[in-house]
Amino acid sequence: RKLNKDRNYISSDGSKYKLHGRSLLLNRNVGHLMTTPSILLRDGSECPEGILDAFVTSASCLHDFKIRGNSRKNAIYIVKPKMHGPEECLFTDLIFKKVEKVLKMRNNQILCGIMDEERRTSVNLKECIRALKKRVFFINTGFLDRTGDEIHTSMEFGPMILKGDMKSSKWIQAYENNNVDIGLSCGFSGKAQIGKGMWAMPDLLNDMMNQKISHPESGANCAWVPSPTAAAIHSLHYHQVDVFSKQNEIMKRKKAKLDDLLEIPINSPKNKWSKSQISNELKNNAQGILGYVVRWIDQSVGCSKVPNINGIGLMEDRATCRISSQHIANWLHHGVCSKKQVLEIMKKMAKIVDNQNLKDKSMKGQAPYQSMGKNYHQSIAFKTACDLVFHGKSQPSGYTEPLLHFNRIMKKSI
Numbered sequence: 001r002k003l004n005k006d007r008n009y010i011s012s013d014g015s016k017y018k019l020h021g022r023s024l025l026l027n028r029n030v031g032h033l034m035t036t037p038s039i040l041l042r043d044g045s046e047c048p049e050g051i052l053d054a055f056v057t058s059a060s061c062l063h064d065f066k067i068r069g070n071s072r073k074n075a076i077y078i079v080k081p082k083m084h085g086p087e088e089c090l091f092t093d094l095i096f097k098k099v100e101k102v103l104k105m106r107n108n109q110i111l112c113g114i115m116d117e118e119r120r121t122s123v124n125l126k127e128c129i130r131a132l133k134k135r136v137f138f139i140n141t142g143f144l145d146r147t148g149d150e151i152h153t154s155m156e157f158g159p160m161i162l163k164g165d166m167k168s169s170k171w172i173q174a175y176e177n178n179n180v181d182i183g184l185s186c187g188f189s190g191k192a193q194i195g196k197g198m199w200a201m202p203d204l205l206n207d208m209m210n211q212k213i214s215h216p217e218s219g220a221n222c223a224w225v226p227s228p229t230a231a232a233i234h235s236l237h238y239h240q241v242d243v244f245s246k247q248n249e250i251m252k253r254k255k256a257k258l259d260d261l262l263e264i265p266i267n268s269p270k271n272k273w274s275k276s277q278i279s280n281e282l283k284n285n286a287q288g289i290l291g292y293v294v295r296w297i298d299q300s301v302g303c304s305k306v307p308n309i310n311g312i313g314l315m316e317d318r319a320t321c322r323i324s325s326q327h328i329a330n331w332l333h334h335g336v337c338s339k340k341q342v343l344e345i346m347k348k349m350a351k352i353v354d355n356q357n358l359k360d361k362s363m364k365g366q367a368p369y370q371s372m373g374k375n376y377h378q379s380i381a382f383k384t385a386c387d388l389v390f391h392g393k394s395q396p397s398g399y400t401e402p403l404l405h406f407n408r409i410m411k412k413s414i
Contacts, residue, residue, distance in 0.1 A: 004021040005021050006020060006021045023231075024070065024071065025070050026078075027077060027078050029050060029081075030050050031080070031082030031083065032048070032050045032082070032091065033396060033401060034048075034401050035047060035048055036048075036049040036052060038052065039052060054078070054096060055102070057078065058076055058078075058100075058103055061076045074109065075111050076110045077111050077113065078113065079112075079138075079140075080115065081142075081145070082397075083115070083118065083121055084121060084397070085120035085127075086128050086131045089127075093135065096112065107134075111135050111137045112132050112136055113137055113138040113139070113193075113195075114128055115139075115145075116141050116142070117149070118397070119146070119150055122146065123258070123262070125139070125178065126182050126185070138192055138193035138194065138195055139182075139188070139192075139195065140193075140194075140195035140197075140222075140224075141176055141195070141197055142197055144197070144322070145319040145323075146175060147163075148322035148326050149397060150264075151323065151326040154264045154265075155330055155333060158266035159330060159336045160265055160266060160330050161265045161267050162277070163284070163323065169265045171264070173256075173260070174257060174263075175256075176218065177218075177256040178255070180219040181255045184250060184251050189248075190244065193221055194219060195224070196218065196224075197223070198225070199212050199225055199226060200314045200315045200316075200320075202226040203305075205230060208225075208230060209233055209236070212234055212237060213237045213240060215234075216237050216238055216243045217241055217246060218246075218250075219250045221238070221243045221244075273336070278331075278337055281327075281331075282328060282341070282342060283309060283349060284308075285328050286342070286385075287349040287352060287353060288306075288308065288320060288321070289328075289389065290349050290353045290382070291357075292320060293385040293388070294353060294357065294382075295357075296381075296384075296404055296408065297381040297384050297407055297408055297411050298367070299367065300408065302317065303315065303317045304316065307356045309349075309352070318399075318401065321400045325388040325400060328392070329390075329392030330393075332389070332390070332393075342389060342390075343386065346382070346389070347373070350382055350385075351373035353372065354369075354372055354374075357369050358371075380411045381411075383407065387403050387407070388404075
């Protein structure tokens with residue numbers, strides 16, 4: 001694959017001119033957590049992957065400076081996910097300073113997009129922006145990772161509400177509004193971008209056209225989309241909504257309350273779930289975990305369109321896996337369900353996922369699919385999915401990467 005070339009035109013007076021043929025590309029680095037064996041330190045330990053990522057991606061971008069194929073300002077746009085508060089944002093700033101020095105770049109030539117997807121970042125968003133004030137070019141909410149961190153951070157408080165109820169909970173509304181409020185108060189309007197999360201159903205673009213207009217109406221002037229086609233469709237919303245007028249209106253409203261943002265989404269003791277409600281929730285979570293994990297472990301596919309429990313293709317990544325595994329781990333911890341019950345459901349859902357993948361045309365042309373349900377004990381993918389649930393409480397911030405990376409290496413060693 002290659003990027004589109006610039007577009008050449010002839011004006012009405014016969015003169016030639018050229019327009020940029022590409023949208024501005026952002027470079028998503030990894031977070032601070034993981035290490036990589038591709039480079040070993042003097043003591044034999046692995047190199048932090050986020051540091052290596054910053055060096056390699058920035059070095060690659062030096063070639064772009066010669067032709068200005070992406071940035072017309074000779075800047076590098078790096079989106080940095082999974083930062084927990086201003087201290088980790090300062091660490092990102094330090095990494096970028098070191099990269100600029102080594103690669104003989106100008107100060108603050110590497111710009112940074114802040115993913116507001118961890119609880120400590122949401123609560124301290126203005127300080128996170130202050131830590132990267134000379135680099136920040138956008139902030140963005142991420143519902144799934146943010147919910148995964150919400151569950152893990154508040155694991156001990158009690159059983160969490162149903163996953164489907166999260167989007168209508170008080171803390172989510174405060175979180176989405178607070179992100180826009182803080183961005184506007186920091187002077188983002190007309191200078192930097194305020195983004196919203198992914199439309200996850202690439203086959204249902206008519207629904208996206210009807211619903212995703214809510215993003216510019218909320219004051220966001222960019223958003224994640226699952227494909228170039230979806231991006232073209234979503235761009236129409238910005239012709240329907242004057243985002244800057246919306247932002248001016250929003251600056252006059254009451255700001256989101258910190259108390260609402262900190263309201264923990266635990267289930268009320270008065271709200272008793274039926275056995276079928278609990279079972280259905282576990283099935284939904286288990287199917288989502290297994291559908292994603294089997295492709296990650298067996299096929300090394302980290303993001304793809306995975307059928308959900310109703311057969312609708314969803315763009316799944318580690319964020320969706322994180323929320324589902326943390327949700328079951330939370331319920332196990334508070335006795336809503338038992339380990340035996342969860343394991344039985346995992347086995348049932350493994351067979352459903354096997355059937356979905358055998359019918360999935362997009363899986364053709366890859367290595368032959370290995371069913372989990374034929375031998376649970378020998379399936380590394382099934383074992384990994386169970387580990388994410390049964391050891392979810394002890395995972396750092398509830399992240400899935402440590403277990404996914406370890407078991408992928410085990411799979412490749414066979």
